[in-house]
Amino acid sequence: MLWAIELEYDGTPFMGWQRQKHGVSIQQVIEEAAAHLRGGEIPAVTASGRTDAGVHALAQIAMLDLPANFSPSRIREALNYHMKPHPVVVLRATPAPPDWNARFSAVRRSYRYVISNRPAWPSIEENRVWHVKADLDDAAMHRAAQTLVGHHDFSSFRASACQAKSPWRTLDALTVERQGDHLIINAVARSFLHHQVRNMVGSLKLVGQGRWPESAIPEALAAKSRAAAGPTAPAGGLYLVSIGYDPPLQFEA
């Protein structure tokens, strides 16, 4: 039977979501744990999308075949038991709806990027934030971010390795908000290009520092060239926050 699971993970020690020849991936940890529930047979686990090495998830959604006679809480407890001590946990599980697919049924993806904006490097939040010493103008960053919202060719913010057929995406929201020493950047879209959030953040940071005028963001977008935009922000500041489905997945309370 097909199950949907909601996952939280610390991306720091992993090569990313996808199985790799060298190094441990999140997919591998889940698949090997799931094999214990399937008499040793390793299933294929598919996520809503692949997160890169170092990127965290607060509520990634994945699907996999597991016995129908398990309860959602038993699925959660059993997988968590076998995944320890890897920092990956199942928060919730539910039988998948008919014709549902973790990747193709997703209609909304939300990411958060966190910058620690202060002189001292982050001792408690290392690998959880991007440390930027220079005082960032969050209001200028937010204004510039609004020029990226909408339906655009995002070639300038797309990794060269991106395998998407089209560079066109619809960015539903991109906000920059200061909370004390932290800058919180929230991005929402049906789907993103590879590295799109980190490339947008890397460019907005240049605006925040005053190295780029706000107008440089729409100019970079219009150039449709990766070279026209800023560098890729580090992976450790990025969190996959939620995946939306229509109708929403129904987890038990």
Place this chain on the structure above:
Amino acid sequence: MLWAIELEYDGTPFMGWQRQKHGVSIQQVIEEAAAHLRGGEIPAVTASGRTDAGVHALAQIAMLDLPANFSPSRIREALNYHMKPHPVVVLRATPAPPDWNARFSAVRRSYRYVISNRPAWPSIEENRVWHVKADLDDAAMHRAAQTLVGHHDFSSFRASACQAKSPWRTLDALTVERQGDHLIINAVARSFLHHQVRNMVGSLKLVGQGRWPESAIPEALAAKSRAAAGPTAPAGGLYLVSIGYDPPLQFEA
């Protein structure tokens, strides 16, 4: 010249604040870094109070002798450079006021304790929270906590190793607040006994689980016996949040 420094640290890898024969302490890391600014001579660094192994600080205050011709930002940058990669950073520094003492001039200490209250163990927040699976009644915990506020003999919540002359303390505030899956417990007092916050939290958790009635908290207090209270909550959930002085320390912006 005497300087006051504001420190953030991840307590996880340390034996605690105080120098130990076996294992690295926060005090040792700071003293050895400071020696680089003093021609190799290791100074004594005194904090507002000693935190235990595994306890974190968001703004611990300490004092030490450093050259008068350094600027506050140079003190911060130089100490942070030499303390790397230990997870201890100076957030701010300022010349100490006349007759000021990091420990004895402190008039208010604020601690925060964080519980992750959900079925799955915390992958991203490991060593940063206490994981309690059982659903906790935060309102009952908050009500019970109010019976500890005030001037009391806190013998029941005091570590056997506590070196304080008197078990009497004035607890100014003790609040329990739920924020999603997190329970945030804030405690404020002029000073605390050894393990006092963790012992109060360990007892309140029993109330939250329904294993103790709310009335068991004032009864434990009245018993004036460590055996009458609950177990000590784990160190990793505890944060030293701030130290108050009168007049307040003036850090440059």
